[in-house]
Amino acid sequence: MSTLTPSIEHGGEHDDHAHGHGHHAEPHSLSLLWALPTFSKDHKVIGLQFLITTLLMLMVGGALALGVRWQLAFPWQRMPILGDMAFAAEGGQIAPETYTMLVTMHASVMIFLVIIPILAGAFGNFLIPLQIGADDMAFPTLNMLSYWFMWPAIACFATSFFFGGGPASGWTSYPLLSALWEAAPGSGMAQNFWLLGLTLVGVSSMMGSVNYMTTIINMRAPGMTLFRMPLTIWSMFITAILQAFALPVLTAAGFMVMADRTLGTCFFIPSGIVVNNAAPTVGGGQPLLWQHLFWFYSHPAVYIMLLPAMGMVSDMMACMCRKPIFGYKPMVYSMAAIAGLGFIVWGHHMFTSGMNPALGMTFMVSTIMIALPSAIKTFNWLGTLWGGRLQFNTVMLNSIAFVSMFVIGGLSGIFMAAVPVDIYIHDTYFIVAHFHYVLFGATLFGVFGAVQFWFPKMFGRMMNETLGKIHFVLTFIGFNCTFFPMHLLGVAGFPRRYADPYHFPYLEHLLPLNQFMTCAAILMGIAQFILLFNFFSSMFIGKKCGRNPWGANGLEWQTPSPPGHGNFDVPPVCYHGPYEYSSPLCHDKDFLPQTEYVPLEQRVAIANATPH
Amino acid sequence: MRNAAVGKFWAIFFTAVAVLAVAVCVVAPDYGWWFPGDGRAHSTLGQKIDDLFYLILVIVAVTFIGVNAALGYILWHGASLPSDKKALFSHGSHALEVIWTIVPAGILLFIALYQMDVWAQYRIKNFYPKTMEPVAEVTARQFEWRIRYPARGKKLMPTPQPDDVYTVNDLRVPTGHPVSISLRSDDVQHSFFVPELRVKQDAVPGLVIPVWWEMTDIGSFELVCAELCGWGHYKMKARVVAMSDEDFEAWKSQAAQEQFYDGVSTKDGELVSQSEQE
Numbered sequence: 051m052s053t054l055t056p057s058i059e060h061g062g063e064h065d066d067h068a069h070g071h072g073h074h075a076e077p078h079s080l081s082l083l084w085a086l087p088t089f090s091k092d093h094k095v096i097g098l099q100f101l102i103t104t105l106l107m108l109m110v111g112g113a114l115a116l117g118v119r120w121q122l123a124f125p126w127q128r129m130p131i132l133g134d135m136a137f138a139a140e141g142g143q144i145a146p147e148t149y150t151m152l153v154t155m156h157a158s159v160m161i162f163l164v165i166i167p168i169l170a171g172a173f174g175n176f177l178i179p180l181q182i183g184a185d186d187m188a189f190p191t192l193n194m195l196s197y198w199f200m201w202p203a204i205a206c207f208a209t210s211f212f213f214g215g216g217p218a219s220g221w222t223s224y225p226l227l228s229a230l231w232e233a234a235p236g237s238g239m240a241q242n243f244w245l246l247g248l249t250l251v252g253v254s255s256m257m258g259s260v261n262y263m264t265t266i267i268n269m270r271a272p273g274m275t276l277f278r279m280p281l282t283i284w285s286m287f288i289t290a291i292l293q294a295f296a297l298p299v300l301t302a303a304g305f306m307v308m309a310d311r312t313l314g315t316c317f318f319i320p321s322g323i324v325v326n327n328a329a330p331t332v333g334g335g336q337p338l339l340w341q342h343l344f345w346f347y348s349h350p351a352v353y354i355m356l357l358p359a360m361g362m363v364s365d366m367m368a369c370m371c372r373k374p375i376f377g378y379k380p381m382v383y384s385m386a387a388i389a390g391l392g393f394i395v396w397g398h399h400m401f402t403s404g405m406n407p408a409l410g411m412t413f414m415v416s417t418i419m420i421a422l423p424s425a426i427k428t429f430n431w432l433g434t435l436w437g438g439r440l441q442f443n444t445v446m447l448n449s450i451a452f453v454s455m456f457v458i459g460g461l462s463g464i465f466m467a468a469v470p471v472d473i474y475i476h477d478t479y480f481i482v483a484h485f486h487y488v489l490f491g492a493t494l495f496g497v498f499g500a501v502q503f504w505f506p507k508m509f510g511r512m513m514n515e516t517l518g519k520i521h522f523v524l525t526f527i528g529f530n531c532t533f534f535p536m537h538l539l540g541v542a543g544f545p546r547r548y549a550d551p552y553h554f555p556y557l558e559h560l561l562p563l564n565q566f567m568t569c570a571a572i573l574m575g576i577a578q579f580i581l582l583f584n585f586f587s588s589m590f591i592g593k594k595c596g597r598n599p600w601g602a603n604g605l606e607w608q609t610p611s612p613p614g615h616g617n618f619d620v621p622p623v624c625y626h627g628p629y630e631y632s633s634p635l636c637h638d639k640d641f642l643p644q645t646e647y648v649p650l651e652q653r654v655a656i657a658n659a660t661p662h
Numbered sequence: 663m664r665n666a667a668v669g670k671f672w673a674i675f676f677t678a679v680a681v682l683a684v685a686v687c688v689v690a691p692d693y694g695w696w697f698p699g700d701g702r703a704h705s706t707l708g709q710k711i712d713d714l715f716y717l718i719l720v721i722v723a724v725t726f727i728g729v730n731a732a733l734g735y736i737l738w739h740g741a742s743l744p745s746d747k748k749a750l751f752s753h754g755s756h757a758l759e760v761i762w763t764i765v766p767a768g769i770l771l772f773i774a775l776y777q778m779d780v781w782a783q784y785r786i787k788n789f790y791p792k793t794m795e796p797v798a799e800v801t802a803r804q805f806e807w808r809i810r811y812p813a814r815g816k817k818l819m820p821t822p823q824p825d826d827v828y829t830v831n832d833l834r835v836p837t838g839h840p841v842s843i844s845l846r847s848d849d850v851q852h853s854f855f856v857p858e859l860r861v862k863q864d865a866v867p868g869l870v871i872p873v874w875w876e877m878t879d880i881g882s883f884e885l886v887c888a889e890l891c892g893w894g895h896y897k898m899k900a901r902v903v904a905m906s907d908e909d910f911e912a913w914k915s916q917a918a919q920e921q922f923y924d925g926v927s928t929k930d931g932e933l934v935s936q937s938e939q940e
């Protein structure tokens with residue numbers, strides 16, 4: 051099995067390439083790319099399939115967001131280009147039901163087709179076997195299916211646009227808006243397709259989750275003990291557990307609304323409700339039940355959308371400041387704490403919902419306490435940076451941005467976790483500011499860094515640094531100018547999901563600020579083409595690099611770039627944790643690959659010399 | 663040394679973002695990017711909510727400035743490390759971990775416990791004010807607010823009475839003592855939100871939810887819907903008008919009179935025809 055601690059006698063064996071299972075010729079640098087259109091069961095190909103799909107979906111989600119921003123800055127005016135294409139019939143103008151559709155689909159695409167699959171699907175797939183020293187995932191076929199189930203999901207979401215203007219009950223899909231066909235133009239067939247798409251994404255995630263857990267538990271290389279795993283692996287592991295326990299609840303809830311909609315059950319529908327002159331409902335159900343089920347999944351899901359980025363940033367940061375992670379175990383424990391607490395805080399989305407008010411108290415305490423592990427992680431990142439040899443490259447800048455933006459998102463969480471204050475700011479733009487700071491500010495910047503960091507492993511070439519920095523600066527400035535003012539809008543009582551807020555006198559004066567935000571958002575949108583250009587062009591013209599361009603410790607850097615089928619030349623053996631940068635044991639370099647054996651006497655001598 | 667200069671630039675870059683964020687918040691009230699109206703809450707609980715908000719704001723601001731100062735310093739320091747020096751080799755510090763676990767835990771726990779009172783008063787029956795006047799039943803529907811008041815001198819009944827007074831998108835309440843409404847929805851979920859009172863409560867189909875507050879000032883305050891309820895969600899524009907007790911009673915009589923006016927009036931006991939009136 052995998053967790054054997056190797057005895058010192060094995061030392062040095064891995065250097066000896068002669069008795070591995072043969073020499074593979076170094077794979078062609080575009081070998082993964084050519085495999086994209088196949089039903090490959092190779093985890094690296096699947097990871098790349100996820101990555102490219104989600105990057106494209108990022109552009110789709112971004113376009114939808116620009117529609118929202120346009121309407122908020124120039125209500126009811128013709129939207130050039132995008133509007134002309136999509137809403138030609140309305141003269142390029144966004145109708146109110148279209149606006150609610152845009153809000154709904156922007157969030158749905160970003161959450162279900164971008165953030166979740168780019169973290170677990172793309173990086174989880176690509177990195178897990180490489181970093182634990184396995185030749186592939188435990189269940190390669192399941193893995194292949196988990197990617198290909200994304201396409202029916204995407205197809206369902208896409209189809210939903212063609213019915214009644216598209217689903218428009220928000221990504222949260224609260225009944226009765228989502229349960230009664232007559233409730234809105236988008237509550238008909240469009241809502242069915244939306245639910246179907248959601249279920250399929252869930253199936254895809256679940257297949258991934260089972261696979262990741264099994265792989266991480268069973269397939270670690272000899273010597274890769276739990277506490278020698280890179281934090282990326284820990285985060286993927288914890289995320290997979292979250293998925294496995296939370297997702298069934300959402301899937302069940304989805305089936306229940308579907309049954310309410312099509313089979314005449316009434317899980318969520320009370321009696322005697324008349325919507326749009328339709329016949330009164332038979333009823334007996336309770337709409338709040340949906341909120342409980344939905345958030346029981348979706349709160350853990352926000353951590354599914356964050357933890358892997360936390361893990362990856364930890365890895366990148368240690369490497370880019372040539373220094374061990376500060377407090378490795380506290381980092382692991384705090385991720386575990388976040389995951390554990392994450393299951394008992396869902397009610398903080400429901401403070402004003404009319405649920406039993408006593409619950410408001412307990413959910414408030416658990417929610418505020420979840421800020422604690424978040425704070426601990428932040429302090430440990432600062433500790434990691436402290437005294438490091440900082441390399442201010444694109445990877446590092448995005449990682450620092452991750453921490454700096456996460457601080458803002460975490461702190462705004464405290465306002466909302468405080469129930470009385472949340473009474474006021476719930477469902478205002480304050481919430482929108484909060485989750486964009488964590489999901490975009492933290493996660494997405496982390497992902498930008500990760501793309502730049504692991505790209506060489508995918509293609510044997512580096513991405514362009516200058517373009518990377520330009521993309522970073524434009525996105526970072528655009529991001530802050532777009533989203534920071536949302537806190538202020540929230541304090542001003544600016545409600546979410548309003549097609550035209552400005553006919554309320556108390557919001558009139560906020561139009562210029564919104565126009566500024568929209569300009570920043572457009573800048574940010576355009577900047578993403580730089581990323582795409584850099585990503586795709588670097589595959590062909592990027593600077594060639596070897597196996598370990600960053601001088602990093604992880605097992606993945608011992609493989610060829612890109613790794614061939616089966617990944618490693620010889621099955622790797624792991625001798626230390628992944629963060630031994632600048633260790634006295636490193637000799638002439640400043641890193642110590644996990645596979646590099648250091649004789650016992652030397653370790654003892656150094657250990658005696660350094661106090662613990 | 664070019665590298666050091668580049669590093670210092672980024673240290674300043676990240677610090678500048680934090681400085682700007684604080685600066686924007688400081689000037690925000692001057693531009694009206696802050697609490698609506700005159701910036702004060704016009705209900706008693708609303709004022710307590712504002713106090714809690716400002717308390718959290720202070721704690722958060724101190725933390726934010728502290729963390730960003732540390733970040734800026736660390737980046738600056740890291741950029742100026744001489745190029746022949748290795749990074750500090752350290753796996754962490756147990757003492758620091760303990761400190762930065764216990765101190766924030768204490769602060770966070772304090773924040774949580776400190777909120778309890780206001781929440782209890784807002785939502786938990788045992789902590790409600792002793793006397794409270796149920797003024798109206800407010801029913802949200804796509805896309806308006808329907809309001810039903812009991813007749814002058816009568817009590818609000820759970821079901822409509824023949825002499826009830828109705829308004830649409832116009833909720834009148836007396837000022838200076840606690841009032842409550844029964845919140846319902848006719849169709850999908852909505853949310854009753856009066857920004858200047860800091861009151862918000864979802865209207866859930868199938869439930870009747872009591873909401874109370876006490877107006878501190880006379881005036882008119884905007885009422886909006888805060889839960890996505892369909893394409894016209896943004897249109898549910900209404901107002902809450904706070905009146906003195908006398909004005910409120912007078913308004914109710916007059917509203918009742920207008921509502922039950924059958925097109926025929928009497929003058930000195932004589933019928934006055936429609937045409938003569940005009």
Ligand code: HEM
Nearest residue numbers: 352356398399417421424460463464466467476477485488
């Ligand atoms: C410091 C820890 C955090 C705290 C205390 C916190 C607290 C909250 C609270 C109380 C709400 C509900 C507010 C409302 O609707 O009135 C909320 C919403 C939200 N949070 Fe957090 N949060 C934290 C971290 C995060 C993280 C790390 C993420 C994601 C990566 C996240 C994503 C979201 C999202 C997406 C919503 C809004 C969902 C919606 O209504 O559409 N939060 N948060």
Ligand SMILES: [Cu+2]
Nearest residue numbers: 349352398399
């Ligand atoms: Cu949550």
Ligand SMILES: [Cu+2]
Nearest residue numbers: 887889891895
């Ligand atoms: Cu509404």
